[in-house]
Amino acid sequence: MLSLYLSKRFRQSKQKIGFVSLLSKASTLGVMLxxxxxxxxxxxxxxxxxxxxERLLSVxxxxxxxxxxxxxxxxQVKVSLLxxxxxxxxxxxxxxxxxxxxxxxxxxAAQLKGVQPSIHTEVSSVSRYIQGGNLDELAPGSLILGNRIAERLNLNIGDKVSLLVANKHAKQPLAxxxxxxxxxxxxxxxxxPIDESIALVNLADLQSALGLKPNQTTGLRAKVQDVFDAHQIAMTAGSRLPDLVYxxxxxxxxxxxxxxxxMVRTIVFLxxxxxxxxxxxxxxxxxxMEVKEKQANIAILKTMGAKDRTIFATFAMQGVGYALIGALFGTVIGVLLAINLPDLFNAIFSQSGSNPLAGVYFVEFLPSKLVWSDILITLGVTFILAVLASVYPAWQATKTEPASVLGNS
Structure with missing residues (x-):
């Protein structure tokens, strides 16, 4: 408690020289930023x-x-096996x-998919992003296109559209x-980017175009519990299929x-x-520099019976305090900005009329998600660094000799 009191008194002291005060404030500001x-x-x-x-991997x-x-x-049997x-x-x-x-x-050009509307919603959330209609209305003869394909071809809902499909199952290679x-x-x-490539038709349309029977298909797809373990699940589930498949x-x-x-996460963190x-x-x-400035105070404390561990703890707490103050304010600022970042991004670029994410990434807005474990790790790392940075000055403070300091004053 004495060390904490002394640390607080030293920090509030008005006797600091300007340069020492500037350095301590710069350190706190740097940690905060x-x-x-x-x-x-x-x-x-x-x-x-x-x-x-939630968006791309769900589609x-x-x-x-x-x-x-x-x-x-x-x-139907193969779907049941999966x-x-x-x-x-x-x-x-x-x-x-x-x-x-x-x-x-x-x-x-488009990536054409023949789907069974009644069960496709179980493996894909594309229906959430369909405008003008819905997936349940995808009857034979109907088409759902990516928005940018429709814009490029000047298409409107209800227009008649032709699809040219190569039949790789035809007997003639150049059919x-x-x-x-x-x-x-x-x-x-x-x-x-999916808006530039996707095209959906009823499964029966492509079965007819490719000369397949109603119980035949060229592919199966599955939705898994853990998308980040999808490859392992794909291999184990695929072993249940009797067919030759990729x-x-x-x-x-x-x-x-x-x-x-x-990779960006690792680079940014480092x-x-x-x-x-x-x-x-x-x-x-x-x-x-603060220890140098406070040598007289340290000498007086030692002559009054203060032990080295009390002096050490006093200056260690003071150094850690600078970092923790910066970390506290930095956390508040970071959390507030992270929560409001999507709205700030939209406000800035909606006025300028240009969006740097448009057509580049799989989203056209700046997403943000606070993970409290990241905040705790950040604060923990900052605390450890502050402790390490405070050890040497605090140790130097314990080496002050009262006789030499007070004798020269």
Whole structure:
């Protein structure tokens, strides 16, 4: 308690020389800015990871099985086999093709998917982003397109659209593509690259175009309990299938994006950690000068019977106090900005009319998600650095010799 009282008195002392006061304030300010920046940066990275899982990975196949040669027979039985796996939430048939969307002489490539509307909602949340219609209305002859495909071709709901589909199962290797006549009933508006590629039709349309039977498909897809363990689940569940299939997971198509997020997280943490470290070790210089300034006070305390551990604790608490004050204010600022960051981003770029995220990432807004464990780790690291930075000046304070100091005063 005495050490805490003395530390408080020294910190409130009006006798500090200006340079010492400036150094201590700069150290506190540096810690504050470092903690705030780290909390904001980690919140943004957490937000991107959350949106990756909740938006992109809820629409793209988490696990898929594609037939390389012959189609998959009795897809209902195969879906049932996949559903029996304890870590698979749901499974559904799907036909994936690259097709050309044609409207009034204009062509646009698209990733065409033939889906069974009644069960596709169990493996994909694309229905949440469909405007103008819904997935349940995707009857034979209907089409749902990505919003940017529709904009590029100047399409409106109700327009007649042609699809040119290559039939890889045709007996003639150079067979003419199949032409499918469809009616646009809705558009997918996710605000990302999927809007430029996705096209959905009823499974029966593609079965007819490819000459498949109603119980045949070229692929299966599954939704899993843990998307970050999708590859392992895909391999174990795929062993239940008797067909020859290619086993894929979202790591093959979107894995680089996830790895980029994790790499940015590591880089940001290391860089900002070094900023906090530099700010924390500025405490060393300010505390050394403060010990020099307070030598007379230390000498008087020693002559009054103060022990070395009391002197050590006094200056150690003072150094840690500078860092903790900065960390406290930095945490408050970082949390407030992280919570309001999406609104601030929208307010800034809605007025300027330009969005740096548009068409680049899978979201067109700046997501943010506070994870309290990140805040606790940040505060813990800051505290440890502050303690380490305060040890040497506090130890130097205990080496003050009262006779030499008071004798020269």
């Amino acid at each position: 470092g903690v705030a920046v780290l909390i904001i940066a980690l919140s943004v990275i957490n937000g991107f990871e959350q949106q990756l899982e 793209v196949p988490q696990v898929s099985y594609q037939a390389p040669y012959d189609p998959i027979d009795d897809w 559903n029996q796996h304890p870590r698979i939430v749901a499974a559904a048939p799907e036909i994936n093709l690259t097709a050309m969307v044609q409207f009034k002489g204009q062509l646009k 003419a593509p199949k032409r499918m006549s469809t009616t646009l009933i809705g558009v997918v508006n996710m605000g990302g 086993v894929n997971s979202w790591f093959r198509t979107q894995g680089s994006l996830y790895q980029d997020i994790q 860089v900002v950690f070094l900023i906090i470290a530099v700010a924390s070790f500025n405490i060393v210089s300010s505390m050394v």
